[in-house]
Amino acid sequence: MTSLQNVNPRVRRIRVSPHTGLQSLAEHITQEIAQGVQKPFKEVIDVSSGDPHKAGMKPISFVRQVLAVCLHPELLMNKTLPLEVRLRAQRLLEVCDGESVGSYTNSSGLPHVKQSIAEFIMRRDVGVPSYAKDIFISAGSQRALVLIVKLLASGQGETWTGVLTPMPCPYTLPTLLDEAGVTLVPYQLMEEQGWAVDLDELHRALKTAQGRCSPKAIYISNPGNPTGHVQDWKSIEEVIQFAAAERLLLLVDEVYQDSVYGKGRDFISYKRVLSEMGKEYSETVELVSLHSISSALMGECGLRAGYMELLNMDPEVMHLVDTMLCTDISTPVTGQLALDLMVNPPKPGDSSYDTYTQEIVFTRTTLSQNAQRAQEFLNDLPGMSSQPAMGGIYLFPRLDVPSKFLEQAKILEVEADVLYCQMLLEEEGVFLGAGSQYGETAGNHHLRLCILVPPDTLEQVLPRLASFHLRLVDTNLHPDKSAGMREIL
Amino acid sequence: MTSLQNVNPRVRRIRVSPHTGLQSLAEHITQEIAQGVQKPFKEVIDVSSGDPHKAGMKPISFVRQVLAVCLHPELLMNKTLPLEVRLRAQRLLEVCDGESVGSYTNSSGLPHVKQSIAEFIMRRDVGVPSYAKDIFISAGSQRALVLIVKLLASGQGETWTGVLTPMPCPYTLPTLLDEAGVTLVPYQLMEEQGWAVDLDELHRALKTAQGRCSPKAIYISNPGNPTGHVQDWKSIEEVIQFAAAERLLLLVDEVYQDSVYGKGRDFISYKRVLSEMGKEYSETVELVSLHSISSALMGECGLRAGYMELLNMDPEVMHLVDTMLCTDISTPVTGQLALDLMVNPPKPGDSSYDTYTQEIVFTRTTLSQNAQRAQEFLNDLPGMSSQPAMGGIYLFPRLDVPSKFLEQAKILEVEADVLYCQMLLEEEGVFLGAGSQYGETAGNHHLRLCILVPPDTLEQVLPRLASFHLRLVDTNLHPDKSAGMREIL
Numbered sequence: 002m003t004s005l006q007n008v009n010p011r012v013r014r015i016r017v018s019p020h021t022g023l024q025s026l027a028e029h030i031t032q033e034i035a036q037g038v039q040k041p042f043k044e045v046i047d048v049s050s051g052d053p054h055k056a057g058m059k060p061i062s063f064v065r066q067v068l069a070v071c072l073h074p075e076l077l078m079n080k081t082l083p084l085e086v087r088l089r090a091q092r093l094l095e096v097c098d099g100e101s102v103g104s105y106t107n108s109s110g111l112p113h114v115k116q117s118i119a120e121f122i123m124r125r126d127v128g129v130p131s132y133a134k135d136i137f138i139s140a141g142s143q144r145a146l147v148l149i150v151k152l153l154a155s156g157q158g159e160t161w162t163g164v165l166t167p168m169p170c171p172y173t174l175p176t177l178l179d180e181a182g183v184t185l186v187p188y189q190l191m192e193e194q195g196w197a198v199d200l201d202e203l204h205r206a207l208k209t210a211q212g213r214c215s216p217k218a219i220y221i222s223n224p225g226n227p228t229g230h231v232q233d234w235k236s237i238e239e240v241i242q243f244a245a246a247e248r249l250l251l252l253v254d255e256v257y258q259d260s261v262y263g264k265g266r267d268f269i270s271y272k273r274v275l276s277e278m279g280k281e282y283s284e285t286v287e288l289v290s291l292h293s294i295s296s297a298l299m300g301e302c303g304l305r306a307g308y309m310e311l312l313n314m315d316p317e318v319m320h321l322v323d324t325m326l327c328t329d330i331s332t333p334v335t336g337q338l339a340l341d342l343m344v345n346p347p348k349p350g351d352s353s354y355d356t357y358t359q360e361i362v363f364t365r366t367t368l369s370q371n372a373q374r375a376q377e378f379l380n381d382l383p384g385m386s387s388q389p390a391m392g393g394i395y396l397f398p399r400l401d402v403p404s405k406f407l408e409q410a411k412i413l414e415v416e417a418d419v420l421y422c423q424m425l426l427e428e429e430g431v432f433l434g435a436g437s438q439y440g441e442t443a444g445n446h447h448l449r450l451c452i453l454v455p456p457d458t459l460e461q462v463l464p465r466l467a468s469f470h471l472r473l474v475d476t477n478l479h480p481d482k483s484a485g486m487r488e489i490l
Numbered sequence: 491m492t493s494l495q496n497v498n499p500r501v502r503r504i505r506v507s508p509h510t511g512l513q514s515l516a517e518h519i520t521q522e523i524a525q526g527v528q529k530p531f532k533e534v535i536d537v538s539s540g541d542p543h544k545a546g547m548k549p550i551s552f553v554r555q556v557l558a559v560c561l562h563p564e565l566l567m568n569k570t571l572p573l574e575v576r577l578r579a580q581r582l583l584e585v586c587d588g589e590s591v592g593s594y595t596n597s598s599g600l601p602h603v604k605q606s607i608a609e610f611i612m613r614r615d616v617g618v619p620s621y622a623k624d625i626f627i628s629a630g631s632q633r634a635l636v637l638i639v640k641l642l643a644s645g646q647g648e649t650w651t652g653v654l655t656p657m658p659c660p661y662t663l664p665t666l667l668d669e670a671g672v673t674l675v676p677y678q679l680m681e682e683q684g685w686a687v688d689l690d691e692l693h694r695a696l697k698t699a700q701g702r703c704s705p706k707a708i709y710i711s712n713p714g715n716p717t718g719h720v721q722d723w724k725s726i727e728e729v730i731q732f733a734a735a736e737r738l739l740l741l742v743d744e745v746y747q748d749s750v751y752g753k754g755r756d757f758i759s760y761k762r763v764l765s766e767m768g769k770e771y772s773e774t775v776e777l778v779s780l781h782s783i784s785s786a787l788m789g790e791c792g793l794r795a796g797y798m799e800l801l802n803m804d805p806e807v808m809h810l811v812d813t814m815l816c817t818d819i820s821t822p823v824t825g826q827l828a829l830d831l832m833v834n835p836p837k838p839g840d841s842s843y844d845t846y847t848q849e850i851v852f853t854r855t856t857l858s859q860n861a862q863r864a865q866e867f868l869n870d871l872p873g874m875s876s877q878p879a880m881g882g883i884y885l886f887p888r889l890d891v892p893s894k895f896l897e898q899a900k901i902l903e904v905e906a907d908v909l910y911c912q913m914l915l916e917e918e919g920v921f922l923g924a925g926s927q928y929g930e931t932a933g934n935h936h937l938r939l940c941i942l943v944p945p946d947t948l949e950q951v952l953p954r955l956a957s958f959h960l961r962l963v964d965t966n967l968h969p970d971k972s973a974g975m976r977e978i979l
Contacts, residue, residue: 003706003739003776005806009643015813054590069562072824073554079570101543103790140629140794143819154498173819180817217492250492287492301592303823305629305794317494324504328669330632330662333822334792335561 015179018172019419019438023049026423027432042430048451048462049422049434051226051394053300056454058367061299061360063353064342067093068335071102083352093338102334108326110138110308111334114341118308121344125258126273135311137322138340140332142256142291142307143173148325149252149289149309150181152318153217163214165206165249167198169397169439169447171226184214187440192399195388196228200239207247218250219243224257224268227397227439227449229372229390231266237274241286250287256307260297260453262369263391272312288312294339297394297453298364306336364453368394371452371459378463379450382470394453397436400446403477418446424473429465504668507661508908508927512538515912516921531919537940537951538911538923540715540883542789545943547856550788550849552842553831556582557824560591572841582827591823597815599627599797600823603830607797610833614747615762624800626811627821627829631745631780631796632662637814638741638778638798639670641807642706652703654695654738656687658886658928658936660715673703676929681888684877685717689728696736707739708732713746713757716886716928716938718861718879720755726763730775739776745796749786749942751858752880761801777801783828786883786942787853795825853942857883860941860948867952868939871959883942886925889935892966907935913962918954 005013027045034040047055054060063086070076070090077087096113098104109115115133122131139145154162163184166174178185188206190196198221210216221240224231232240244251253271261268272290275283293307311319346361347353372390379387379398387398402417410417416437425431436447452459494502516534523529536544543549552575559565559579566576585602587593598604604622611620628634643651652673655663667674677695679685687710699705710729713720721729733740742760750757761779765772782796800808835850836842861879868876868887876887891906899906905926914920925936941948 003642003807004804005810007644008641008807008810012641012810012814015810021813021816052587052594054592055587055594057588060590060592065562069558069565072561073558076558079568081568097792098541098544099546101549101792103543103549103792105541105544105791140822141819143817147817152497152501153492155496173816176813177817180814302594303586303590303592303820305820305822315493318492318497321494321497321501321504324510324665325501325669327510327662328632328636328666330630331792331794333629333794333825335824336822 011182012180015176018176019416019435020049020172023419023422023426023432023435026426030426030430040430041428042465045426045430045432046458046462046465047432048454048458049432049449051296051451051453052302053297053394053453054302056451057458058300058364058453058455059360060301061342061357063347063357064299064301064339067342068338071338072335074100085347085352089342093341097334102338104334105331106334106337108329108331109323110136110332111337111341114138114337115308117341117345118310122272122310126270126276129273129276131310135319136308137311137326138306138308138332138337139326140305140307140329140336141295142254142293142309143177144329145289145291145307145309146252146254147177147181148322149218149250150178150183152321152325153250154181154183156215159212159215161214163210163216164252165203165216165219166440167220167222167225168441169227169436170220171222171254172434172438174220175440184210186210186214186216190225190228190230192388192445195391196225196230196397198232198236198240200243203240203243216247216249218252220252220254221271222254223271224261224392226254226257226393227395227434229388229393229395229397231261231263231268231391231393233266234269234274237269237271238278241271241275241278241282245282245286250289252289252291254291256291256293256296257393258292260365260368260394261392262365262372263389266391268392272310275312285313287314294336294343297368298361299339299343300453301336301339304336304339305333306340308340367456368453371454371456372396374456375450375452375459375463378467382467384474385470390452394451396450396452397439397447398450400436400448402446403474405477406473416446418448421446421473422448425466425469428472429469431462431465431469433466500671501669504665507665508905508924509538509661512908512911512915512921512924515915519915519919529919530917531954534915534919534921535947535951536921537943537947538921538938540785540940540942541791542786542883542942543791545940546947547789547853547942547944548849549790550846552836552846553788553790553828556831557827560827561824563589574836574841578831582830586823591827593823594820595823595826597818597820598812599625599821600826600830603627603826604797606830606834607799611761611799615759615765618762618765620799624808625797626800626815627795627797627826628815629794629796629818629821629825630784631743631782631798632666633818634778634780634796634798635741635743636666636670637811638739639667639672639707641810641814642739643670643672645704648701648704650703651707652699652705653741654692654705654708655929656709656711656714657930658716658925659709660711660743661923661927663709664929673699675699675703675705679714679717679719681877681934684880685714685719685886687721687725687729689732692729692732705736705738707741709741709743710760711743712760713750713881715743715746715882716884716923718877718882718884718886720750720752720757720880720882722755723758723763726758726760727767730760730764730767730771734771734775739778741778741780743780745780745782745785746882747781749854749857749883750881751854751861752878755880757881761799764801774802776803783825783832786857787850788828788832789942790825790828793825793828794822795829797829856945857942860943860945861885863945864939864941864948864952867956871956873963874959879941883940885939885941886928886936887939889925889937891935892963894966895962905935907937910935910962911937914955914958917961918958920951920954920958922955
């Protein structure tokens with residue numbers, strides 16, 4: 002009998018994120034409501050993670066119309082659909098074997114889509130060349146990341162692979178590193194500087210690895226998940242110089258590149274900066290850049306597709322990446338086609354252009370206005386402070402809770418931010434991410450709030466959060482008032 | 491710089507299947523034709539692997555109609571689509587968060603789809619209970635298999651995990667075992683008994699592992715890929731008894747369960763046989779059963795979804811399976827909905843029922859007639875003999891080539907069957923699978939022929955194959971005639 006004792010020890014050691022526990026609680030409460038249990042709220046609102054359509058954001062019509070025709074090609078004759086939609090679907094069907102989205106593709110993706118991606122990258126980076134052969138499509142950026150990390154896992158003892166990892170980081174990252182068996186080497190992001198990357202801190206972090214493991218890569222999330230920070234040219238240049246000096250591969254998660262709204266900030270890709278740093282850098286520093294259809298503006302999480310562009314990698318290693326992708330057999334074809342539509346959207350003059358543009362502008366405006374609204378709101382609460390987000394889809398406010406509450410959390414053997422989120426869920430039906438699941442941040446507590454939600458939803462979340470928060474602060478300063486709370490604690 | 495020398499040694503050791511080389515050759519020839527190079531044929535016909543839509547088989551209309559509506563819900567109002575299609579799409583959208591296929595799902599799949607699958611299994615197994623909690627949806631059966639194999643990988647030296655693996659086996663399996671780092675322990679299938687599983691051979695194989703590794707699972711493909719064998723009740727019972735006695739987990743690939751056409755043969759699931767073997771078996775033997783939407787009748791390879799049912803597994807280990815699936819974040823939702831449609835198709839009386847039934851019957855008839863036609867044709871060729879297929883989508887004929895040809899292959903340092911396939915591709919534009927990529931079969935050479943193709947395609951393949959084969963046999967017996975062949979060799 003296979004028991005926990007005799008399964009793969011590396012698999013057994015995979016850390017379960019505290020998010021899983023909160024998620025179960027959220028599901029439990031939702032079920033209770035469905036069964037008629039009385040709650041002070043009608044439904045749980047999940048603003049803990051980025052799942053735009055679940056939150057009520059709408060898909061891009063053009064994308065869905067084209068995919069519907071690709072799935073059911075009889076719709077090519079359906080004149081209620083724009084001609085351009087049908088022409089595009091026809092073109093995409095032609096690049097699928099047997100003109101069906103039901104056929105396998107090359108393991109690294111459809112050549113036509115890889116070419117579209119390379120052209121998109123060249124336009125984005127103002128002419129820096131990009132080649133289809135360097136693009137690898139996979140079932141989401143996470144799969145690509147797993148693959149690269151697995152590739153890097155080697156050595157023994159002191160030479161065992163480590164990956165420099167920001168704190169805070171996307172909550173799936175520690176699990177992913179665990180599963181590949183590589184060592185997480187944490188570096189702190191600078192909260193007071195809007196969660197910027199700090200060079201001294203990178204050097205400090207590197208030193209902590211000495212004797213423990215050998216860092217072979219540095220992971221960066223830009224625009225930052227969960228921080229909302231967007232790096233400027235100088236900061237990127239510094240990180241590249243650091244990576245070059247320390248011979249680290251740059252693993253750059255750029256999935257929120259289409260969602261930068263900070264004043265005076267634009268998205269700048271690592272590749273573009275690298276291309277202007279002279280041959281000693283541009284022809285040597287290994288760079289993996291990730292993008293995905295799940296992220297911000299399109300939000301097609303369920304279709305599962307992303308890509309990575311590899312730069313300055315050994316051709317033999319790239320060949321191995323291709324071989325590794327064979328295990329996945331094929332990336333979902335509807336996802337691959339959605340990728341093509343993401344990187345090659347309707348152009349001015351196209352009949353779908355106006356609608357497409359309106360939808361994109363609406364989403365970007367929502368994101369930007371929500372970011373500002375939520376940040377101001379949170380900063381007005383006592384014991385809560387949020388750095389402004391410049392991009393991405395999250396705020397990561399700091400929580401300064403009364404010491405009484407911290408003691409209670411200690412007694413219950415749970416992180417204070419997790420306890421906060423549990424109680425917020427129970428009392429107000431609002432589901433926020435608990436900061437500790439994104440890694441340690443110098444002993445402070447944080448929350449993650451997804452702001453890619455309809456403004457109405459945010460207007461429901463904020464007062465419920467405030468009401469809970471003020472109660473908590475008040476009760477913990479004046480414990481006699483805590484009748485309701487004692488039940489939970 | 492990351493070079494091949496310093497990447498993960500396990501990844502570096504992954505065997506590249508000879509299929510990759512043949513595939514490149516096929517692509518190269520296709521490109522040459524597109525560039526106007528004159529060839530004795532107009533196009534390459536790929537019958538090497540199972541990719542039904544690529545080969546020209548049609549998707550099931552009902553599946554595609556429902557999925558199109560799910561992607562573009564405005565089509566719910568489109569009266570050219572059957573009411574039932576729209577109702578079903580509405581129902582499926584309701585089980586997606588935010589009523590969008592763009593939302594994430596639970597890592598092990600949509601609860602509604604898991605419930606549909608459990609009900610399908612109960613109907614299939616004439617009432618043996620099945621529970622949604624035991625069903626894990628993943629992006630294809632291969633992903634599920636990777637996960638289980640990875641889970642089992644443990645121990646050191648003699649106690650290191652081995653997996654009993656049939657020869658021949660699906661060609662992706664050795665790569666998959668390599669990647670998980672477990673040891674492949676081969677057992678031969680009995681060609682002369684139509685590729686049956688032989689109990690003595692299983693015991694022999696187990697002995698070969700002694701001192702080398704510790705077999706913890708046995709992999710079975712039933713109906714067989716690439717053999718076309720379908721096990722009967724007694725054979726399944728024997729394998730279960732063997733697994734029980736040797737404490738092996740049963741990893742049963744049952745993806746071709748809907749394509750059994752051998753006279754007097756029905757598909758019998760391992761689960762059903764197990765359920766009737768008494769509690770000492772039915773409550774102890776660990777069973778993993780795989781199924782997929784890619785396989786036979788639906789052929790939706792590009793949508794990427796499959797499931798596994800786990801029986802008699804430790805609940806803690808099942809919990810770990812769930813955690814491991816989190817790395818994939820979510821199975822493609824269009825694929826999950828296609829799974830629901832596969833296991834819960836239109837019923838008698840439904841408006842889509844007749845079309846659906848016609849399409850399924852057409853595919854099954856094609857498969858059965860192609861199997862018979864191809865087997866008879868191949869057996870008429872000198873030096874070629876094929877066991878009859880009873881199910882699945884392949885024939886695996888044996889190739890007895892003249893000794894001169896074997897010598898030539900030896901000089902060229904290539905397996906004779908690979909050389910055969912290369913030449914067949916070059917001379918006739920027909921792409922068959924080379925037997926050696928499916929594992930060693932007692933020194934014999936084989937070919938894999940996919941028979942899930944339109945009958946017209948088969949009628950093009952067979953004469954071209956015969957013409958090449960007869961030329962080869964003739965030339966190698968009378969070497970003077972081999973002018974054309976010398977160029978290639």
